[in-house]
Amino acid sequence: MVGALVLLALVLITLSVRSGPDGPLGGVQSAGATALRPFAVAVERIAQPFRDAYGWVDSLFGARSEAERLRAEVRELRQRAIQNDFARQENEYLRRLISYRDGPRFPAGFRSVAAEVIGRPAGEFTQAIVIAAGSRDGVRVNDPVVSADGLVGLVTRVAPRTARVQLLTDQSTAVSAIDLRTRASGIVRHARGTRETLVLDRVRKRDVVRVGDEIVTAGWRAGGLSSLYPKGIPIGEVTSVGQTDTDLYQQVQVDPYVNFGGLDAVLVLVPRERGR
Amino acid sequence: MSAGAALRAFALVFLAALLQVGIVSALVVAGGAPDLLLVLVVVLALERGSVPGAVLGFAGGLVADVLTLDTLGLGSLVLTLAGFWAGRYGETVARSRRLAPLLAVGVITVLASVFSLALRYLLGEEVAAGHVLGTALAPSLALNLLLALPVLRLVRKVVGGPAAAEPATEVEVVV
Numbered sequence: 001m002v003g004a005l006v007l008l009a010l011v012l013i014t015l016s017v018r019s020g021p022d023g024p025l026g027g028v029q030s031a032g033a034t035a036l037r038p039f040a041v042a043v044e045r046i047a048q049p050f051r052d053a054y055g056w057v058d059s060l061f062g063a064r065s066e067a068e069r070l071r072a073e074v075r076e077l078r079q080r081a082i083q084n085d086f087a088r089q090e091n092e093y094l095r096r097l098i099s100y101r102d103g104p105r106f107p108a109g110f111r112s113v114a115a116e117v118i119g120r121p122a123g124e125f126t127q128a129i130v131i132a133a134g135s136r137d138g139v140r141v142n143d144p145v146v147s148a149d150g151l152v153g154l155v156t157r158v159a160p161r162t163a164r165v166q167l168l169t170d171q172s173t174a175v176s177a178i179d180l181r182t183r184a185s186g187i188v189r190h191a192r193g194t195r196e197t198l199v200l201d202r203v204r205k206r207d208v209v210r211v212g213d214e215i216v217t218a219g220w221r222a223g224g225l226s227s228l229y230p231k232g233i234p235i236g237e238v239t240s241v242g243q244t245d246t247d248l249y250q251q252v253q254v255d256p257y258v259n260f261g262g263l264d265a266v267l268v269l270v271p272r273e274r275g276r
Numbered sequence: 277m278s279a280g281a282a283l284r285a286f287a288l289v290f291l292a293a294l295l296q297v298g299i300v301s302a303l304v305v306a307g308g309a310p311d312l313l314l315v316l317v318v319v320l321a322l323e324r325g326s327v328p329g330a331v332l333g334f335a336g337g338l339v340a341d342v343l344t345l346d347t348l349g350l351g352s353l354v355l356t357l358a359g360f361w362a363g364r365y366g367e368t369v370a371r372s373r374r375l376a377p378l379l380a381v382g383v384i385t386v387l388a389s390v391f392s393l394a395l396r397y398l399l400g401e402e403v404a405a406g407h408v409l410g411t412a413l414a415p416s417l418a419l420n421l422l423l424a425l426p427v428l429r430l431v432r433k434v435v436g437g438p439a440a441a442e443p444a445t446e447v448e449v450v451v
Contacts, residue, residue, distance in 0.1 A: 001327050001330070001331070002326065002327060002330040002356065002360045005330055005331065005334045005352075005356045006353065006356055006357065008334070008349075008352075009334065009337070009349040009350075009352040009353035009356055010349065010353065011349070012338075012348045012349025012352065013347060013348070013349035013350055013353065013395075013399070014349075015348075015349075016347045016348040016349055016350075017347060017399055021345075025348055028348075029341070029342055029345065029348050030345075032342035033342050033343065033345060036294075036339070036342060036343055039294050040294060040297065040298055040343055043294045043295060043297075043298035043299065044298050047295075047298050047299040050299065051299060051302060054303060118298065119297040119298055119301070119343055119344055120297065120301040120302050120344075121297070121301060121340075121344040121346055122296050122297070122300075122301050122309070122311050122313065122314075122340060122344075122351075123301075123309075123311065123389070123392060123408075124307075124308065124309075124404070124407060124408045124411075124412035124416070125392060125393065125396055125401070125403050125408060126346075126401070126403075128344070130297070130343065130344055130345065157345040159345060162345065163345070164344065164345040164346075170402075171402035171403060171404050172401070172402040190404070192404065192406060261302070261304060
């Protein structure tokens with residue numbers, strides 16, 4: 001019995017990896033995800049106040065170690081009704097999302113699909129989220145995902161009503177990026193051994209990058225090929241720049257604008273020319 | 277295991293998978309998050325035996341894989357083995373030991389992390405081994421241990437206590 005289950009799991013893994021998301025097993029998984037979506041959404045709704053409370057307690061601990069001004073702010077926040085406070089925060093977040101969508105920094109040639117974050121895979125193996133929008137909303141694999149703060153990641157799997165988004169902090173994510181001030185180019189990827197720090201890799205030594213510079217997506221286009229990410233999406237701010245005689249490139253550390261642990265809703269950028 | 281108990285166990289596993297994906301994975305403390313589904317499967321296996329443990333682990337892993345659109349079967353394989361090993365431990369030496377749930381959850385949390393890491397590496401996925409084993413494992417382990425006893429109490433309340441030993445159906449006379 002146990003042997004049969006292990007064998008079945010191995011067969012599922014093999015088929016899942018070999019056929020990919022578009023294979024027959026991907027269809028079954030998509031159908032399953034669609035069937036389970038109402039449960040996931042219900043849990044997300046029930047969980048939201050608890051997550052907010054957890055976030056509140058978490059931020060309280062962080063605030064204690066900061067300056068007196070923040071302590072006073074926390075005391076003031078504590079006195080307010082928690083539910084009202086979080087409703088305001090959510091409202092503000094969504095407003096910023098809408099303002100970003102309608103603002104000049106929103107990439108041309110794309111329409112946005114707003115989606116609630118409804119899940120996160122267990123364990124520390126992948127940095128990903130599951131969102132409540134899928135192929136029925138026009139979302140496809142490799143669509144970029146943003147928040148009002150900046151680039152979040154890329155859609156890697158799509159079901160009819162849900163999609164999996166690989167975050168910028170995942171080991172396998174890499175984005176062509178430039179320094180907005182000096183146009184120095186490189187590749188933003190996850191810094192090894194950290195959870196939410198990024199590095200701007202492959203920056204030539206002769207290029208100028210300074211602490212505080214804003215890093216945005218490069219959005220290159222060469223012949224028929226183009227970057228998956230539109231140009232100009234904010235990624236983060238340079239926090240340190242270093243170089244050694246032996247390294248070919250500079251070591252540039254980037255602090256992402258997006259708080260990947262606190263994502264409640266995101267925008268999927270769907271190319272207009274692709275249509276639905 | 278009676279049909280009612282099995283049904284309640286499956287419902288618990290299903291709920292735990294939903295909670296894991298929807299809430300628990302986001303509760304990151306010091307770099308690691310608890311794994312409610314793993315803890316539940318281990319505790320259920322300790323209480324009900326290796327085969328129910330493996331079956332419940334397979335089902336829980338499958339639900340989690342479907343919900344997160346992860347590689348199908350990966351979670352099932354890890355949790356099937358976790359359930360089976362916890363069940364075997366329960367059936368052999370753990371019954372009389374009060375700390376067995378903590379010991380089983382602790383050891384299986386570490387083994388499951390290493391095994392998942394190895395599996396993902398074999399499948400060609402890029403994984404941050406340093407972060408998983410160096411930063412996240414210790415807090416995850418501590419959080420899973422914290423969950424173990426409350427989950428055990430919940431399982432005993434909802435599903436029932438440890439399965440009674442199977443009565444012997446045959447007698448072999450050794451001459």
